[in-house]
Amino acid sequence: MATLKVVCPHDCPDTCVMTVDVENGRALAIGGDKDHPFTQGFLCAKVNQYLDRVYSPDRLLHPLKRVGRKGEGRFERISWDEALDTIAARFRDVIARDGSQAILPYSYAGNMGLLSYGSMDRRFFQSLGASLLDRTICASAGAAGYKATVGKSIGFDAEAVVHARFIVAWGANIVSSNVHLWPFIEEARRRGARFVVVDPYRSRTAEKADQHLAILPGTDGALALAMMHVIFRDGLEDRDYLERYTIGADALRARAAEWAPERAAAITGLSVAEIEAFARAYATTQPSALRINYGLNRHSGAGMAVRTIACLPALTGAWRHPGGGILLSSSGTFPVKAAVLEGHDLIRPGTRTLNMSEIGRVLNDATLAPPVKAIFVYNSNPVAVAPDQESVRRGFAREDLFVVVHDLFQTDTVDFADIVLPATTTLEHYDLHKAYGHLYLSLSRPAIEPVGESKPNTEVFRLLAARMGLDDPSLRASDAELARQALDWSSPLLKGITFERLESEGSLRLNVPASWAPFAQGGFPTPSGKCELYSETLLAQGHDPVATYTPPRENRSSAPELAARYPLAFISPPAHHFLNSTFSAQPAFVRRESEPFLTIHPEDAAARGIRDGATVRTFNDRGSFLATAQVSDAARPGVVVGLSIWWSKMCPGGRNANAVTSQALTDLGAGATFYDVLVDVVPA
Numbered sequence: 001m002a003t004l005k006v007v008c009p010h011d012c013p014d015t016c017v018m019t020v021d022v023e024n025g026r027a028l029a030i031g032g033d034k035d036h037p038f039t040q041g042f043l044c045a046k047v048n049q050y051l052d053r054v055y056s057p058d059r060l061l062h063p064l065k066r067v068g069r070k071g072e073g074r075f076e077r078i079s080w081d082e083a084l085d086t087i088a089a090r091f092r093d094v095i096a097r098d099g100s101q102a103i104l105p106y107s108y109a110g111n112m113g114l115l116s117y118g119s120m121d122r123r124f125f126q127s128l129g130a131s132l133l134d135r136t137i138c139a140s141a142g143a144a145g146y147k148a149t150v151g152k153s154i155g156f157d158a159e160a161v162v163h164a165r166f167i168v169a170w171g172a173n174i175v176s177s178n179v180h181l182w183p184f185i186e187e188a189r190r191r192g193a194r195f196v197v198v199d200p201y202r203s204r205t206a207e208k209a210d211q212h213l214a215i216l217p218g219t220d221g222a223l224a225l226a227m228m229h230v231i232f233r234d235g236l237e238d239r240d241y242l243e244r245y246t247i248g249a250d251a252l253r254a255r256a257a258e259w260a261p262e263r264a265a266a267i268t269g270l271s272v273a274e275i276e277a278f279a280r281a282y283a284t285t286q287p288s289a290l291r292i293n294y295g296l297n298r299h300s301g302a303g304m305a306v307r308t309i310a311c312l313p314a315l316t317g318a319w320r321h322p323g324g325g326i327l328l329s330s331s332g333t334f335p336v337k338a339a340v341l342e343g344h345d346l347i348r349p350g351t352r353t354l355n356m357s358e359i360g361r362v363l364n365d366a367t368l369a370p371p372v373k374a375i376f377v378y379n380s381n382p383v384a385v386a387p388d389q390e391s392v393r394r395g396f397a398r399e400d401l402f403v404v405v406h407d408l409f410q411t412d413t414v415d416f417a418d419i420v421l422p423a424t425t426t427l428e429h430y431d432l433h434k435a436y437g438h439l440y441l442s443l444s445r446p447a448i449e450p451v452g453e454s455k456p457n458t459e460v461f462r463l464l465a466a467r468m469g470l471d472d473p474s475l476r477a478s479d480a481e482l483a484r485q486a487l488d489w490s491s492p493l494l495k496g497i498t499f500e501r502l503e504s505e506g507s508l509r510l511n512v513p514a515s516w517a518p519f520a521q522g523g524f525p526t527p528s529g530k531c532e533l534y535s536e537t538l539l540a541q542g543h544d545p546v547a548t549y550t551p552p553r554e555n556r557s558s559a560p561e562l563a564a565r566y567p568l569a570f571i572s573p574p575a576h577h578f579l580n581s582t583f584s585a586q587p588a589f590v591r592r593e594s595e596p597f598l599t600i601h602p603e604d605a606a607a608r609g610i611r612d613g614a615t616v617r618t619f620n621d622r623g624s625f626l627a628t629a630q631v632s633d634a635a636r637p638g639v640v641v642g643l644s645i646w647w648s649k650m651c652p653g654g655r656n657a658n659a660v661t662s663q664a665l666t667d668l669g670a671g672a673t674f675y676d677v678l679v680d681v682v683p684a
């Protein structure tokens with residue numbers, strides 16, 4: 001028996017290294033790597049049972065072609081040759097009639113490996129001249145807001161959080177979505193740190209906090225401005241840090257003066273006393289660490305909210321200390337050569353870009369020139385996860401749209417496919433991984449042969465490129481060649497790290513000091529080299545150059561008429577045992593999550609005659625879905641919560657939470673606004 005190490009590829013900040021015991025070509029057991037400083041010997045509740053996924057009787061094992069109606073999910077087995085020939089012939093046909101931009105790739109982070117996420121696929125579609133896809137469904141708003149203030153997705157060193165004395169999980173459900181950070185926070189708490197959660201919902205993480213601030217959705221920017229008000233008013237700012245390492249402190253001081261806690265209290269639903277005490281504790285207890293996460297990222301004003309919150313550590317000088325500062329994502333620390341890996345030189349000038357968060361609109365827009373006539377989906381399940389589900393379903397159901405889906409299971413999206421291709425798990429393919437919650441670079445090599453006739457993403461696009469007669473040499477690169485091309489080996493961050501060392505040691509920490517404090521002495525990767533409390537870049541893009549508050553699109557003050565009809569704010573954050581819609585059909589996890597729930601505060605339930613356990617319909621003008629009412633003060637008054645993402649076909653009525661979400665986009669980054677939604681709820 002051999003014990004091999006592979007990397008968890010799922011969309012999660014932890015990027016764990018797992019050990020796999022293999023005998024006679026079959027994986028027998030799986031665990032977290034005990035030697036890995038961040039994985040620390042354990043996996044999450046989901047991936048602990050990964051072999052059930054690898055060897056699931058429900059796995060797609062062969063290519064399929066549709067025999068039923070679109071959406072019906074009836075298929076017949078075909079060979080890889082027939083599948084590839086059909087795709088090549090249909091693509092040629094679409095190009096001849098409507099031009100190459102009538103083809104659209106659609107992918108996200110079902111697999112976060114650098115190769116599987118974006119390498120040969122991009123080279124292939126760009127060589128073809130297909131439309132480009134703006135991948136905005138998760139992180140683009142926060143990334144843009146963070147960039148405006150800090151310059152790049154670089155934050156405090158997650159392992160150094162043990163040194164923090166005041167830790168805030170802000171729009172972050174760490175226990176469910178970043179569980180390997182939790183032991184570091186527990187260690188900090190053993191050493192005396194205070195832990196506060198800012199979240200409209202009493203999440204699993206909020207349950208464990210010293211204090212829970214149940215803020216109204218999408219109002220975090222107002223809270224941050226009031227914190228700044230208190231900090232400047234009471235002289236708690238770190239003047240030396242502001243002078244040396246920031247620009248625009250005076251402009252920010254003037255802006256903060258407009259944000260007395262009374263004003264923010266009326267917006268956020270928090271009390272003046274809560275805001276005052278939180279601001280003072282945050283400023284006076286150093287090192288302080290703000291773990292902000294994607295709960296902040298799904299509202300119309302998300303970009304500006306993250307930009308605003310990201311100013312706070314510069315005001316207090318928290319960046320000076322290991323474990324101090326703010327962390328949204330560590331992905332910008334890794335010296336990845338995306339332009340080379342993705343073959344940006346192959347992009348034809350003038351190629352249009354379509355936004356994945358508007359896929360419903362894109363597929364239904366007859367005025368698009370050319371309209372989308374073929375879509376190739378991989379690493380994603382848009383029929384379940386994309387906003388405004390009725391619109392998305394209508395788009396995918398078009399008879400004249402040729403749909404290819406590459407996945408491991410028969411998802412909601414697969415049901416709409418003309419051709420289905422089977423994909424491999426991380427045990428079966430090669431990849432290189434950065435991380436977005438820590439600083440380790442990891443190489444993953446196959447532990448077993450592909451199950452059935454499944455193939456990795458890179459292989460599928462290499463084969464298709466050959467089928468279509470595309471001859472750019474970069475389309476023939478092997479996985480190992482792609483991995484070598486992926487990184488800037490001359491970067492100081494990779495000093496001492498070679499490809500050969502990665503191959504033999506598996507996972508290596510970037511070349512940064514232990515307990516790294518990235519901006520202790522400034523050095524921000526912004527245009528000015530300083531933390532930009534005033535941003536010329538934002539100004540040039542037509543935004544307020546100084547931190548401000550952008551309200552949600554759908555709430556009582558922004559849309560009073562809509563709020564009169566749909567008075568409840570709806571959020572649908574991840575369920576503990578699901579990962580987006582991955583694992584949402586794995587029987588053990590479905591049992592643990594039981595059924596789709598709608599959590600509603602007792603006052604809101606009573607006003608609607610809703611009893612605990614009753615079936616309820618949540619609805620607005622876009623659509624509706626059914627769920628079982630869970631009457632509980634875990635949801636604050638005025639906010640209802642539907643933990644997600646269930647496959648639609650497993651929900652009563654065949655629709656999930658995205659039946660009511662909107663295709664409106666965020667202020668910065670053109671991201672999706674999943675948590676900026678008004679609804680009402682009635683007994684069904």
Ligand SMILES: Nc1nc2c(c(=O)[nH]1)N[C@H]1C(S)=C(S)[C@@H](COP(=O)(O)OP(=O)(O)OC[C@H]3O[C@@H](n4cnc5c(=O)[nH]c(N)nc54)[C@H](O)[C@@H]3O)O[C@H]1N2
Binds near residue numbers: 381
């Ligand atoms: N209502 C609501 N909607 C949301 C969210 C929410 O909080 N609420 N969250 C949003 C967020 S943050 C995100 S990131 C998106 C995520 O949305 P998606 O990126 O679509 O993520 P998943 O739903 O997990 O689907 C990933 C699919 O990729 C497949 N896959 C895994 N590995 C591979 C591989 O190697 N090759 C191929 N070809 N396929 C593979 C999986 O089996 C799975 O079906 O959803 C968004 N939608």
Ligand SMILES: Nc1nc2c(c(=O)[nH]1)N[C@H]1C(S)=C(S)[C@@H](COP(=O)(O)OP(=O)(O)OC[C@H]3O[C@@H](n4cnc5c(=O)[nH]c(N)nc54)[C@H](O)[C@@H]3O)O[C@H]1N2
Binds near residue numbers: 173198200203296574
């Ligand atoms: N188990 C599990 N882990 C996951 C995922 C999963 O689906 N399941 N998904 C992965 C992916 S793709 C992502 S992007 C991340 C997502 O995980 P996180 O980054 O933690 O983001 P969410 O879970 O969407 O939201 C976190 C918390 O923010 C709260 N929230 C919602 N709106 C607001 C608001 O306006 N303000 C504040 N302060 N809080 C708000 C939600 O109630 C939730 O408890 O996790 C990754 N890890």
Ligand code: SF4
Binds near residue numbers: 013047048180
């Ligand atoms: S999903 Fe996240 S926590 Fe779970 S094994 Fe993968 S990387 Fe680790």
Ligand SMILES: [Mo]
Binds near residue numbers: 011137138139294
């Ligand atoms: Mo995400």
